[in-house]
Amino acid sequence: MTRPRLWMPLAGFALLFAIVAVALFRPADRTVRSQLVGQPLPAFTLPALVPGKPGLSREDMTGQGPRLLNIFGSWCLPCIAEAPQLMRLRAAGVPIDAIAIRDTGPAVAAFLARNGDPYRRIGDDQRSAVQLALGSSGVPETFLIDAQGRIVRQYVGDIRADQVDSVIADWRAAQ
Amino acid sequence: MIAEAGLAALWIAAALALLQIALAALGLRRLGVAAVGGSVRAVAIVQGVTALLAMAALILLFQQSDMSVKLVAENSHSAKPWLYKVTGAWGNHEGSMLLWVTILGLAGGAVALAERRLAEPTLVATLGAQAGIALGFYAFLLFASNPFARLAEPPADGAGLNPLLQDPGLAFHPPTLYAGYVGLSVAFSFAVGALVTRDVGRDFASAMRPWVLGAWIFLTLGITAGSYWAYYELGWGGWWFWDPVENASLMPWLAATALLHSVTVLATRDGLRAWTVMLAVVAFSMSMLGTFLVRSGILTSVHAFAVDPRRGAFILVLLALYIGGALALFGLRIGTVRQGRIFDPVSREGGLVANNLLLSVILGVVLIGTLYPIVAAGFGVQLSVGPPFFNKAAGPIALALIVLMAIGPLLRWRRDEAGLLPERLMVPVAVSGGAFALLVVFAMPIGVLPLLGLSLAAGLAVASVLPLVRRNLRRTPLFVWGMVVAHLGIGVSLAGMACDAAFTSERLVALLPGEATRVGPFRVTLDGIAPVVDENWSALQAQLTAERDGAVLRLRPQSRTFTDPPTTTSESAIATRLDGQLYTVLGKPDGQGRWQLRLWWKPFVTLIWLGGALVALGGALALAGRLVRRRREAMA
Structure with a gap:
């Protein structure tokens, strides 16, 4: 082995040291935001889950005016709390599409029968694949999509009653 | 006082x-x-x-x-x-x-x-x-x-005390891991001592070997126990999350595994001198780095320890002094250490070198994946690196390592004939191929990694016992038994991982008392919910009945509320059968009488930890064998 090569481990360690030292003294922001806000929706096609309700793909969400994309599950309790707000948004004329996460058809149908059905389409995401592709880390989450199919905003957690008006305003602004 | x-x-x-x-x-x-x-x-x-x-x-x-x-x-x-x-x-x-x-x-x-x-x-x-x-x-x-x-x-x-930590698992998990880390520190000290006196040779290797073996046994046990603890206590149904703290314990284990094999080459054949010294330094570096990552809080993790940047800085300075010092000493001294013995590429030594290379690559992958979020954050990009990266990057290399693990022990020391290998490997290859064919016919679709994992696990299990064939079992040294048992354990564990990935069924439901749902082969009924009280917690407990082919199991998952400090935890209820585990978690009520339940049927998942225990047992046999032999040599 040549002499300079013997010092390579030390050089590697120095690099490692520099990385962690910088990180230690400049802690990073820890909120989980989607990296996709401001970007076009990723391509996806999800099958239908509930009879009479079509599945969902990117093409269904472009060129038809701004809309909301709600990520939910029939097993998710905040989603029940969110349901009345979604019904109000629907009544105000906001179109809402949905992706059901790790769910079954009968469970979703029962959920909609109990809590109201604000959705135009529901896509079936068995393995959270599309959810993760959207940069969503939990349920419920809602994305505002503009007419060109770009993600304008992300609402993390359930939309509360006092947020409904501002969501409608956001939706109007995206026209 | x-x-x-x-x-x-x-x-x-x-x-x-x-x-x-x-x-x-x-x-x-x-x-x-x-x-x-x-x-x-x-x-x-x-x-x-x-x-x-x-x-x-x-x-x-x-x-x-x-x-x-x-x-x-x-x-x-x-x-x-x-x-x-x-x-x-x-x-x-x-x-x-x-x-x-x-x-x-x-x-x-x-x-x-x-x-x-x-x-x-x-x-x-x-x-x-x-x-x-x-x-x-x-x-x-x-x-x-x-x-x-x-x-x-x-x-x-x-x-x-944080209720998550009020668990018998905690009693043994940290001390076990620490014993492992410390054992590696002894190996490190041996390496530094040998560099100081330029005395890198067989005596150094055989003095260091029991410590490396001991450390490795403890690390294996610590990781296995930690994995099981996370599995049943966190209630997420997973056994490995590629969480930074888990990686912090995996990296020293990978380095120690490599070191364990290279120190054998040094002790037996006096080869791989510089490499063994380097690995001893790396193995301890990884445990220091792990301690630093966990204690400084620079990585987000499920293991929320109290953190303080000043403490992080202190450990970082120690890390720089020890590891930087040792690597500088390596640069200065190793050039003057006489080269060890040379060997043929097709030989036991060659197999062990290949093992070391593959383990080092996996170690590099895990290290990069663990630190990459920090580097990215430095450039203003926020991201986390998770299972999709680690499984794709480390999985195939790990499978290559499994193949090598089947071949290596069948090679002779110093020099061997590559042409003789097909004959020796005939049985394991046939078993692997058979398993592959059966899975393709009966179990598809399962993912590529689980498919290869299960087939290779079957082959490895057979190959690992081949070194015992045509040997007088009573005169076979304990350390050979150790190798056989440890390699077999890896095969068993791999089979468990692949089964879990391929065959798990999962169900998320909200049920009214009296309602039932299906998960895997079970029909699970929510019989009711009742409160339970203990010394320092109270809980809501679900009564579940699971039925399969007439056999009835009762499970009692809880949502526990601790008073000091006020915290709620999910206590999963797990029923272990010979062919897998039924894993149940109670969630929250929906206000309309329904209760959230999360159910999994995980076929053969217990093999993961059984394999881990076998690996540790193999290590213990090898350690006992070495100590007995040293004792005998000392007496003679």
């Missing part, structure tokens, strides 16, 4: 460590090792005992619930069960660091007491290096993490 005595013991231990370094340096430079050897050994032993006294004092304080001690007040509670008062002593930052340094001191003492074979100068240098490591950690405790600090106004009662 006890707290003050404990603090005094810490100061005395630190002073003894300083004395140990000074004596070792003086002996190597001026007086000659003959003059100092005995006293260095004695100081090392006393230092270990003193550290043990400090640890005992802390356990006693927790036992007595002495709330005038800050650490006890912050982490304990008088109503806590007895066992958790003891384990609570290390269920926190200061106490766990004290445990670390106690084990370190005891290990140094054990080297001083037991090592008779190594050349005296190398031993003195080794004990000096060991004292250097201990001194840094004593300073860390005394200046940045004093476990014995008193409160001016003692509170009436303590704040309690």
Whole structure:
């Protein structure tokens, strides 16, 4: 082995040291935001889950005016709390599409029968694949999509009653 | 009084460590090792005992619930069960660091007491290096993490221990991992000692080997137990999350596994000198880096430890001193170490080198994946690296390693004929191919990695026992048995992982009492929900009935609320059958009478931990075999 090569481990360690030292003294922001806000929706096609309700793909969400994309599950309790707000948004004329996460058809149908059905389409995401592709880390989450199919905003957690008006305003602004 | 005595013991231990370094340096430079050897050994032993006294004092304080001690007040509670008062002593930052340094001191003492074979100068240098490591950690405790600090106004009662940690698993998980880390520190000290005296050879390797083996056994047990703890306590149904703290324990294990195999080449055939020294340094670096990542809080993790950047900075400085120092010493000295013996690529040594290369690549992948979020954050990009990266990047290499693991033990030392291999490997290859065909026909679709994993696991299980074929089993040395059992354990564990990935069924439901759902082969009914109370928690408990082919299981998952500190945890209920586990978690009520339930049927998942235990057992057999042989050689 040549002499300079013997010092390579030390050089590697120095690099490692520099990385962690910088990180230690400049802690990073820890909120989980989607990296996709401001970007076009990723391509996806999800099958239908509930009879009479079509599945969902990117093409269904472009060129038809701004809309909301709600990520939910029939097993998710905040989603029940969110349901009345979604019904109000629907009544105000906001179109809402949905992706059901790790769910079954009968469970979703029962959920909609109990809590109201604000959705135009529901896509079936068995393995959270599309959810993760959207940069969503939990349920419920809602994305505002503009007419060109770009993600304008992300609402993390359930939309509360006092947020409904501002969501409608956001939706109007995206026209 | 006890707290003050404990603090005094810490100061005395630190002073003894300083004395140990000074004596070792003086002996190597001026007086000659003959003059100092005995006293260095004695100081090392006393230092270990003193550290043990400090640890005992802390356990006693927790036992007595002495709330005038800050650490006890912050982490304990008088109503806590007895066992958790003891384990609570290390269920926190200061106490766990004290445990670390106690084990370190005891290990140094054990080297001083037991090592008779190594050349005296190398031993003195080794004990000096060991004292250097201990001194840094004593300073860390005394200046940045004093476990014995008193409160001016003692509170009436303590704040309690994080309920997630109130579990028998915690009693053994950290001490086991620490024993592993510390064993690697001894290997590191041996490497530094050997570099100082330029004495890298077979004696050095056989002195180091039991420590590496011991460390590796503890790391294996620690990781296996930690994985099972996360599996049943967190209630997420997974057994490995590629969480930074898990990676922090996996990286030293990977390095130690590589070291374990290369030290065998050095001890048996006197080859791989520089590489073995480098691995000893890397293995300890990885455990230091792990300690740093966990304790400094620079990575987000499910393991939320109390963190403080000042402490992180302190450990980082120690890391720089030890690892930077050792690597600089490596650069300076290794060029002057005589090259070891050369061997043929197709030989047992060749197989072990390939094993080392693959393990190093996996280690590199895990290291990069763990640190990449930090680097990205430096450039303003926020991301996390998770299973999709690690499984794709490390999975295929790990499978290549499995293939190698089947072949390696069938190779002869020094030189072998590649042409003879097909004959020796016929049975395992046939078994693998058969398993592959059966799976393709009957079990598709399963993913590529689980498919290959299961087929290779079957082949490996067969290949791993081949070294015993046509041997007189009663005269087969224990360390050969150890290798067989450990390799078999990897096969078993791999089969469990692949089954879990391929065949798990999952169900998320909200049920009314009386309603039922299906998961895997089971029909699970929610019979009802009832409250339960214990000493320091109350809970809502679901009564579940699971039926399969007429057999009925009853499960009682709980949503537990602890009072001190107020926290809610999910206590999963798991029914273990021969062919897998039914895993149930109770969620929240929906206000309309329904209860959220999360159910999994996980076929053969228990093989994962059974395999881990076999691997550790293999290590223990190998260690016993080595120690018996050394003893015999010492007698002869």
